[in-house]
Amino acid sequence: MSTASIAASIKESFAARTPLRIAAGGSWLEAGRPVRAERTLSLREESGVTAYVPADLTITVRGGTRLSEIEAATRETKQWLPLDPFGSGDGTIGATIATASAGPLSSNFGLPRDLVLGLEFVNGRGEIVRAGGKVVKNVAGFDLSRLLTGSWGSLGVITEVTLRLYGSPEADRTFVIHLGESEKQITSLLRALVAAPLSPFAFVLVSASVSRALHLGEDPVGLIRFGGNSAAVKAQAGGLAQIANTEEIDSTNWQSLREIEAGSHTSLRISGLPQRIVAAAARILSDDVRGVFTSIDPRRGVIRVVAGSAEGTASSPEIAAGIERTDSSELVFEKLPADLWPTVSPSVVADPLSQGIKKAYDPHNILNPGILGDLN
């Protein structure tokens, strides 16, 4: 397969008005609103590194390249792509960019929109479009890379992506933070942690259910990761120890945290002003519902609720509703059982600008139709 053959295939579907389901690794197929499609367009073969000059700290890969392949390719040269979406390393870069999925590292390294330098996609008429470039700074033309990032394959099929890389840190250490007993205690500790001059690679708070899954005890805890040169990491760890009761743990816990979601039925994200999220964190963490995994990124201001069982799925929209009522925030559903979609979230592309863009890029609505909600 090549971009040209994908373009030819989409051209054919455009002529015949055949709706397509875009798929690659297949680990994201449960996410998004149900897609009404007759055929699947697979990018599974569209994988591999197209260009990688380590000293430029940029990499160009095909859309179907698995995150684990990128990790392997860059590890050899002591570099990494600090993009850790929830789920397994089997997920592809195309799906990660298309869904704008981000994990704990994003509060330090940015969201996918911040790491993408350029991309190639095929629109709903089967035309090949290149956006951005391969250099780290670029304002040539209107920003189609940002437009495609998070468009869930509904504006174009991402066939190639150029990303910014970082040097692997000399030291990379993770600590578990024991948060304390009462909500009051937890809240004041969190305020102190957020205000402290610490610059961790990642910092999340997890509910008791997650602690149990990670074998970190029976209570909600914080996980914090410091990276950089050894002196910096040592100083940061020292600073942390003055504020909180901590213990060093293996950094593989981050991978385990991401993988909790691999088999989930439901995942949703509530984001709000960071201080509000901090204020609500203790209460949210104390709500220990079986089968529901909650994690909070206090710096990014994001609460993530994941349900891994039927029992959890039934209660997660209620959790979301409870938070939604008390805080001014944004609520995003990533995964839901199909029958729940119409009840919880209307289309997110119903505004005239989004519809105009969809109609321009995919005039026959053949790319993942319905995945972001229906057009008017």
Add this chain to the structure above:
Amino acid sequence: MTQPANRAESSPVESPSKSDLAAVLAEIVGARHVLSRPSELLVYNSDGLPGYRRQPRLAVFPGTRDEAIAVVRLLAAEKIPFVPRGAGTGLSGGALADDIVVVGLHRLKKIISVDVENRRALVEPGVVNLKLNRHVAAQGLLYAPDPSSESACTIGGNVAENAGGPHCLKYGVTLNHVLALTVVLPSGEIVELGSKVGEKDGYDLRGAFIGSEGCFGLALDVTVKLTPKPQTVRTILADFMSVNEAAQVTSAVIASGIVPAALEFMDGPTIRVVEDSIYAAGYPRDAEAILLIELDGPEAGVIADLETVRRICTSGGARNVRVARDDAERMKLWQGRKKAFGAMGRLAPHLIVQDAVIPRTKLPEILETIHRISEKYRVLVCNVFHAGDGNLHPNIAYSADDPDESERVHKAMREIMQSCIDAGGSITGEHGVGLDKMGYMESIFSETSLNAMCELRSVFDPERRSNPGKVVPVHSCREWQGVPAVRRAEKQPTPLEAEPSRPVA
């Protein structure tokens, strides 16, 4: 030699006469804030790139958000094209209006609110970048994008251009620091893009708007992210007796994985012109290149990285590696860099600046190529640029009144640009396409890619009235290809069109 490029895209409808239009606009904003006499409009004839001049028909300066909305709605009702303008410091001819209306937004300069706890601010588009920074400094915060024109340029203009600056190497460009925008579309409709409180799903319309160079409408307010001031800052000045060594050291610092807050390059001619000016920073006059490298963050990490950078510089051939002792010395080192373009005014009355970006490993090779081109055309190229992200600013001071010199300068610049494109680079890193680089768009984007940009623009501005004739050549837009009037009217400015112009201040 005024070309009608701006008018090209708008349909020639019956418009009200200039005096009628001035009168209705005056009813909205007050007569003092409408300019229509050619002498009054002179200052709006060009932007920060004085090689281009266009005479606006009128200029209107709304003083409130409601006035701005009313002006846009009036222009929509009359189908009159317009150009949004901030401080006019842009370097791509992007804010020029060819016999159409300039909507100047510098009077909308309120910092509406600052949320220290959540590190964000809501500002009007005319707020000057540095004023916002001064306003939040006491709270230990800063607004990270720092274009060299920060003391004059506005946040609205920064959004339009997706502006960068030296510290974007570590902190990212405007795109990475804007959370939400309220926009008035050219139709007069008001939309909220992005989210003031969190992260939305759906298409990233905020991302699409940032860097749209005034072609998608104008921002009425902008919610920006503020960044805590770093605990420690260290600024290093390394000087070299060869350009190539400085370029190799740049590549080595980047390859080491350390992300400096800034990594700036100035070559010998630039050093000397700065040292001769009132912005003299104490750079060694006999050096062929200097690097200004800034590291920031928690203290222990900065100190360790400082030693690594020092080692890379020394083993790469640096003659001296000096670390600024205090803030005053740091400021002085930075002032020389930030005012370098201004200092060029000493060399000749006119200046051409480029903004190409190249892969960082190509730096030594491209600098060598630039040197060769400058000898071939007998022009003096000064290189002062953001080396850390490969964003070059070769510039040539010359006299546009000398036709032979002008021709050599333009040929040299075209050849430099072509070599950057051939190296896999981009035609602009932070200045925007505007008028100046439109002629290069087809050398880096395919027809379908340019058409996709046209389609996006048409969604925001179906009548193509907001900053017409900029960014994407009209003939690349499929839907316009069949319109003979448009085809006839379209006259692309040649890149680096030569015109006598004022000196750079």
